[in-house]
Amino acid sequence: MTPAPGHLHNPPDLKLQLFSQARLLSSTRAMVSTISQRLGFNEAQSGQITLAVDEALCNIINHGYDRRTDGQIWMSIWADEGNPPTLKIVLEDLARQVDPKLIRSRKLEEIRPGGLGVFIIHEIMDEVAYEQRAEGGMRLTMVKRLFRDGASDCRSGAPQQQSDSGCHCTEKSRAT
Amino acid sequence: MTPAPGHLHNPPDLKLQLFSQARLLSSTRAMVSTISQRLGFNEAQSGQITLAVDEALCNIINHGYDRRTDGQIWMSIWADEGNPPTLKIVLEDLARQVDPKLIRSRKLEEIRPGGLGVFIIHEIMDEVAYEQRAEGGMRLTMVKRLFRDGASDCRSGAPQQQSDSGCHCTEKSRAT
Amino acid sequence: MSIGDSETFEVEVKRLDGITIIRPMGEIDLSHSPTLRIHLREAYKSKPSRLIIDLGAVPYMDSSGVAILVEAMKNTNTNGGKLILCDLQVKVRSIFEIARLDTVFVIAKNPDDAMMK
Amino acid sequence: MSIGDSETFEVEVKRLDGITIIRPMGEIDLSHSPTLRIHLREAYKSKPSRLIIDLGAVPYMDSSGVAILVEAMKNTNTNGGKLILCDLQVKVRSIFEIARLDTVFVIAKNPDDAMMK
Ligand SMILES: Nc1ncnc2c1ncn2[C@@H]1O[C@H](COP(=O)(O)OP(=O)(O)O)[C@@H](O)[C@H]1O
Numbered sequence: 001m002t003p004a005p006g007h008l009h010n011p012p013d014l015k016l017q018l019f020s021q022a023r024l025l026s027s028t029r030a031m032v033s034t035i036s037q038r039l040g041f042n043e044a045q046s047g048q049i050t051l052a053v054d055e056a057l058c059n060i061i062n063h064g065y066d067r068r069t070d071g072q073i074w075m076s077i078w079a080d081e082g083n084p085p086t087l088k089i090v091l092e093d094l095a096r097q098v099d100p101k102l103i104r105s106r107k108l109e110e111i112r113p114g115g116l117g118v119f120i121i122h123e124i125m126d127e128v129a130y131e132q133r134a135e136g137g138m139r140l141t142m143v144k145r146l147f148r149d150g151a152s153d154c155r156s157g158a159p160q161q162q163s164d165s166g167c168h169c170t171e172k173s174r175a176t
Numbered sequence: 177m178t179p180a181p182g183h184l185h186n187p188p189d190l191k192l193q194l195f196s197q198a199r200l201l202s203s204t205r206a207m208v209s210t211i212s213q214r215l216g217f218n219e220a221q222s223g224q225i226t227l228a229v230d231e232a233l234c235n236i237i238n239h240g241y242d243r244r245t246d247g248q249i250w251m252s253i254w255a256d257e258g259n260p261p262t263l264k265i266v267l268e269d270l271a272r273q274v275d276p277k278l279i280r281s282r283k284l285e286e287i288r289p290g291g292l293g294v295f296i297i298h299e300i301m302d303e304v305a306y307e308q309r310a311e312g313g314m315r316l317t318m319v320k321r322l323f324r325d326g327a328s329d330c331r332s333g334a335p336q337q338q339s340d341s342g343c344h345c346t347e348k349s350r351a352t
Numbered sequence: 353m354s355i356g357d358s359e360t361f362e363v364e365v366k367r368l369d370g371i372t373i374i375r376p377m378g379e380i381d382l383s384h385s386p387t388l389r390i391h392l393r394e395a396y397k398s399k400p401s402r403l404i405i406d407l408g409a410v411p412y413m414d415s416s417g418v419a420i421l422v423e424a425m426k427n428t429n430t431n432g433g434k435l436i437l438c439d440l441q442v443k444v445r446s447i448f449e450i451a452r453l454d455t456v457f458v459i460a461k462n463p464d465d466a467m468m469k
Numbered sequence: 470m471s472i473g474d475s476e477t478f479e480v481e482v483k484r485l486d487g488i489t490i491i492r493p494m495g496e497i498d499l500s501h502s503p504t505l506r507i508h509l510r511e512a513y514k515s516k517p518s519r520l521i522i523d524l525g526a527v528p529y530m531d532s533s534g535v536a537i538l539v540e541a542m543k544n545t546n547t548n549g550g551k552l553i554l555c556d557l558q559v560k561v562r563s564i565f566e567i568a569r570l571d572t573v574f575v576i577a578k579n580p581d582d583a584m585m586k
């Protein structure tokens with residue numbers, strides 16, 4: 001992962017602590033959606049960012065904490081108004097530690113229920129990195145940059161670079 | 177203040193740490209609005225709860241931290257689905273400590289800019305208590321209960337009990 | 353209306369000569385998808401020739417919702433029926449596109465259109 | 470549309486024979502009220518006979534916004550003019566009611582109505 005812009009080394013603008021409960025996801029989404037739009041992402045883009053964060057939280061609840069409702073999750077948000085405006089979201093937990101290489105989506109060609117979350121996260125975000133925390137649990141770092149010329153639309157001809165490589169740290173190159 | 181229901185002594189469902197910056201208020205409001213609606217408050221009620229929390233945050237930014245942007249604020253939310261469903265929100269800071277008696281609104285009859293925030297908070301919330309934290313800074317505890325029969329509409333004939341009494345700890349009695 | 357406008361979730365079910373129309377109302381996320389799943393299982397067990405899922409009142413869906421729709425589609429097909437989605441809002445369409453499922457599902461503009469497909 | 474639907478803030482100003490119409494678009498909270506204040510000061514300095522503030526595109530207002538409107542009303546009155554609010558959305562009307570200011574301000578249904586009041 002390339003070093004983050006200066007601001008992003010500071011304490012987060014917002015840091016949310018929540019329990020591993022599905023009923024708390026909508027409030028979390030509302031916050032992510034609003035801060036994304038505040039940074040300049042349009043409604044469609046902020047909807048996608050919100051979806052990616054939601055999928056990551058669902059995975060922590062389902063796989064990390066095995067649906068236990070007393071697990072703790074921390075979401076840190078840096079909303080950097082620099083050029084390009086950059087949203088960095090870090091999710092941390094005290095859940096089961098897994099090899100980041102095992103956090104991978106299924107092949108999209110097999111149409112079956114499930115196995116889409118990790119693919120969606122990689123499709124939407126510019127950087128995605130899973131790691132084991134020294135203090136226990138996992139850390140997921142996600143970065144999304146705002147490109148006003150529309151180059152940030154990950155859907156347009158985006159390669160399925162993640163679907164079966166199991167790569168756990170991706171940085172998409174793109175024209176600015 | 178009467179002792180809170182059992183659940184409310186547990187760790188908060190959501191705990192948000194934010195800087196004393198006006199640009200972060202909209203994200204905070206989005207979260208408060210969504211958790212209120214999740215608990216069963218209707219759109220109008222959740223709008224009022226959100227307004228009260230927003231006013232309290234503005235006061236911390238303006239009066240507590242004198243508009244400094246590097247102050248820290250913590251918002252803890254308990255969304256208790258009991259009977260009645262109860263939302264408890266606690267705001268804490270490391271800002272200037274003031275005598276809770278001095279946190280009071282102006283008389284409403286004088287029409288002049290400002291001096292409405294504290295009045296609005298007391299009008300909307302069922303319990304409002306300011307205190308100085310032992311660790312430094314202030315703590316504001318706000319409680320709102322959901323009464324489905326409409327008794328929770330604070331506007332209907334609510335006395336102006338706070339406008340010039342400077343009371344810093346109010347519990348409204350109401351019929352259930 | 354978007355995120356935060358309503359936090360309730362309900363499902364409306366209508367049946368008429370072998371056609372079942374399911375209309376979920378609210379966000380289909382991890383907290384609400386189990387409710388939808390129960391209704392969908394009920395629906396394809398009665399082997400409708402056509403199972404229409406009207407998503408007009410669904411402002412948001414995550415992959416737990418998509419998984420349940422994939423399951424419902426497979427089971428409806430196995431029973432010789434046809435599953436049709438209709439009236440997808442922008443954000444909901446987006447997840448189908450990202451997951452490359454917009455061509456796998458039969459997607460109609462509205463319920464009437466779904467009757468014809 | 471409600472909280473979270475748009476995070477931008479803009480102010481549109483129109484002037485025609487002594488009447489000024491100000492149309493803020495977005496949430497009037499602590500982060501946006503200074504911008505509105507600049508426009509309102511500009512407006513009442515030119516001593517309009519009628520200053521109409523069209524709140525149709527304002528989904529939310531906090532007391533920092535109300536304070537600025539009170540200031541603008543006082544200054545407009547001092548200059549012999551009249552300040553009229555119009556097209557208040559539900560949440561915005563609510564704060565005027567809570568603050569008992571719904572009877573202090575002249576509030577019209579829409580901009581046309583505000584021309585008459
Ligand atoms: N936070 C996590 N902790 C542990 N394992 C995870 C986590 N996130 C994802 N995984 C693993 O990656 C796999 C793929 O996840 P995903 O694509 O979201 O599909 P699904 O959740 O439907 O299985 C999961 O089945 C799980 O094994």
Ligand SMILES: Nc1ncnc2c1ncn2[C@@H]1O[C@H](COP(=O)(O)OP(=O)(O)O)[C@@H](O)[C@H]1O
Pocket residue numbers: 235236238239240274278279280281282289290291292293294295314
């Ligand atoms: N968090 C706080 N810290 C210190 N003083 C406060 C705080 N909140 C309110 N106050 C005091 O209470 C007064 C009334 O507040 P308010 O009704 O919100 O009106 P305004 O902020 O317009 O002055 C403030 O002027 C201030 O002196």
